Amino acid sequence: MTESRPSTPLTPTRRTTLRAAGGGALLLGLGLTGCRSAVSEPETPAGKAGAEARRGGTLTVAINSDFTPSLLFAQSGQSLQHRLIYNTLTRYDDQLKPQPELATSWEYAQDGRSITLKLRTGVTYHDGRPFTADDVIFAVKNLQNPLRAAQLRATAAAVTGFDKRGDHELVLKLAHPVNNLFDLFEFMILTDRNSVEDAVTGKKLNGTGPFRLTKWSPGTGLSFTRHEKYWQPDRPYLDAVEFRVVPQADALLSSLRTGQSQLSFGVPGKNLPVIASTPELAISQYTTGGGAYYLGVNTTVAPLNDKTVRQALAWGIDRERILKQVLGGYGLASATPWPKSSPAFSEAGRTHYTYDPGKARELLKSAGHPKLDLPLLHINLPGDTAVAEAIQYDLKQIGVQVTLQPTDPATAQKNLISQSMPGLWTMSHSFAQVQPSTLAVSAYPFNEAKNTSRFRSAAYTKVVREAWTTPETGARANALRQQITDTLLDEAFIIDLVIRGAVQVASKKLHGVTLNKFAYLNLDNAYLAG
Numbered sequence: 001m002t003e004s005r006p007s008t009p010l011t012p013t014r015r016t017t018l019r020a021a022g023g024g025a026l027l028l029g030l031g032l033t034g035c036r037s038a039v040s041e042p043e044t045p046a047g048k049a050g051a052e053a054r055r056g057g058t059l060t061v062a063i064n065s066d067f068t069p070s071l072l073f074a075q076s077g078q079s080l081q082h083r084l085i086y087n088t089l090t091r092y093d094d095q096l097k098p099q100p101e102l103a104t105s106w107e108y109a110q111d112g113r114s115i116t117l118k119l120r121t122g123v124t125y126h127d128g129r130p131f132t133a134d135d136v137i138f139a140v141k142n143l144q145n146p147l148r149a150a151q152l153r154a155t156a157a158a159v160t161g162f163d164k165r166g167d168h169e170l171v172l173k174l175a176h177p178v179n180n181l182f183d184l185f186e187f188m189i190l191t192d193r194n195s196v197e198d199a200v201t202g203k204k205l206n207g208t209g210p211f212r213l214t215k216w217s218p219g220t221g222l223s224f225t226r227h228e229k230y231w232q233p234d235r236p237y238l239d240a241v242e243f244r245v246v247p248q249a250d251a252l253l254s255s256l257r258t259g260q261s262q263l264s265f266g267v268p269g270k271n272l273p274v275i276a277s278t279p280e281l282a283i284s285q286y287t288t289g290g291g292a293y294y295l296g297v298n299t300t301v302a303p304l305n306d307k308t309v310r311q312a313l314a315w316g317i318d319r320e321r322i323l324k325q326v327l328g329g330y331g332l333a334s335a336t337p338w339p340k341s342s343p344a345f346s347e348a349g350r351t352h353y354t355y356d357p358g359k360a361r362e363l364l365k366s367a368g369h370p371k372l373d374l375p376l377l378h379i380n381l382p383g384d385t386a387v388a389e390a391i392q393y394d395l396k397q398i399g400v401q402v403t404l405q406p407t408d409p410a411t412a413q414k415n416l417i418s419q420s421m422p423g424l425w426t427m428s429h430s431f432a433q434v435q436p437s438t439l440a441v442s443a444y445p446f447n448e449a450k451n452t453s454r455f456r457s458a459a460y461t462k463v464v465r466e467a468w469t470t471p472e473t474g475a476r477a478n479a480l481r482q483q484i485t486d487t488l489l490d491e492a493f494i495i496d497l498v499i500r501g502a503v504q505v506a507s508k509k510l511h512g513v514t515l516n517k518f519a520y521l522n523l524d525n526a527y528l529a530g
């Protein structure tokens with residue numbers, strides 16, 4: 001199976017570009033007769049001797065925030081462990097083409113209103129129960145449940161019927177064509193239908209993945225052991241994996257440099273030069289794209305209900321300085337959410353708002369608000385705090401006094417979902433790295449029906465819904481994507497700052513680590529050697 005892999009080690013520059021895996025849009029067969037997946041099964045593993053040579057060892061992963069079971073079905077900074085415990089139906093390769101995981105092949109109906117899935121046989125959950133089509137039906141219905149707070153709920157809700165043809169063939173019937181169904185298939189973890197309520201409280205996480213969760217110590221970390229009956233022969237190589245919570249940047253650096261941890265995705269950008277000078281460690285950047293820092297604006301809080309004020313904020317932030325000082329140059333300053341590989345990307349959109357404090361002050365004055373005092377919620381982790389402080393400094397220069405409100409990651413995510421943010425907040429978002437329609441249909445900050453900013457617009461809803469149900473290529477698709485981008489820039493209810501991706505810091509003894517499009521860690525082929 002082709003994975004999203006880290007590139008070769010990088011030297012940070014201001015122009016380092018994060019690219020989502022692949023360079024083009026995925027054709028999902030809307031309106032195409034008998035569109036089958038042109039994919040192959042995963043490559044057979046190396047010979048027995050090769051597998052035995054790689055077998056064994058415990059990998060320790062340093063994470064900066066703890067697992068939050070209540071957010072199990074929402075993509076967040078606490079999703080790294082998902083692919084260790086659970087599988088998904090499919091997985092994108094570097095060209096944004098779906099590859100088999102627990103679905104081995106698929107075929108769309110001519111009208112795009114159903115898809116037939118062939119499912120992998122011989123797969124068992126950690127408790128020994130066989131995986132069947134009923135587990136896929138449950139997974140879709142589970143994401144349709146609003147209590148799960150899943151970002152791709154709208155796509156799951158488009159599935160309106162199931163036709164089970166035995167234990168390993170399933171037809172999903174759709175209310176209407178959608179062009180991001182494979183985003184759902186990669187996002188949707190296939191949890192055990194018999195213990196889901198125990199899963200969302202952290203009591204029992206039973207999956208088909210390569211590792212079994214053996215212990216969760218709240219505030220300390222997670223322990224995993226090898227699933228001996230994993231469906232991929234001779235995988236995983238590792239005997240065990242430890243997730244260790246290390247929230248402080250200095251302690252995180254020490255853990256990596258002393259070998260207490262062999263992998264982390266949480267090193268703040270400003271600390272990466274220290275890592276680069278450590279011979280035993282390597283820095284690499286994934287091509288998944290998948291994230292961006294932004295400034296969120298609650299449009300129901302006066303005077304932020306005036307888009308002129310919001311546009312002033314967008315002109316008043318120095319994106320290039322954030323890129324350099326906070327991300328260490330690993331990223332792309334951008335006023336839009338799209339990575340360069342997205343079909344929605346344009347250079348004009350990326351540079352629509354540049355740093356112009358003079359223009360920002362003029363706009364605030366014209367709106368009758370030359371001075372403002374606003375709260376700014378942020379996550380109290382080093383990188384997020386640094387972004388918040390940079391925003392605070394820049395906005396002060398245009399007459400906006402900002403009071404920082406540090407918040408733990410779980411609370412911030414819950415506030416995001418429940419639309420209970422203050423006037424301003426800064427976090428990072430995902431979902432621009434997959435099909436463009438997914439961002440505006442599914443991501444909490446951008447959702448056309450219920451976004452965190454409480455922004456409502458019939459025109460925005462109309463164009464998003466049309467973009468979601470239109471095939472991803474052609475002039476009409478391009479025009480719809482441009483309309484979405486233009487709305488985001490003009491209304492400025494979400495002010496994108498810097499596109500970032502997953503920067504991996506790892507021991508040079510560690511090999512075979514990958515991430516999927518939603519930053520789920522894949523250690524199927526990982527091993528320690530050298």
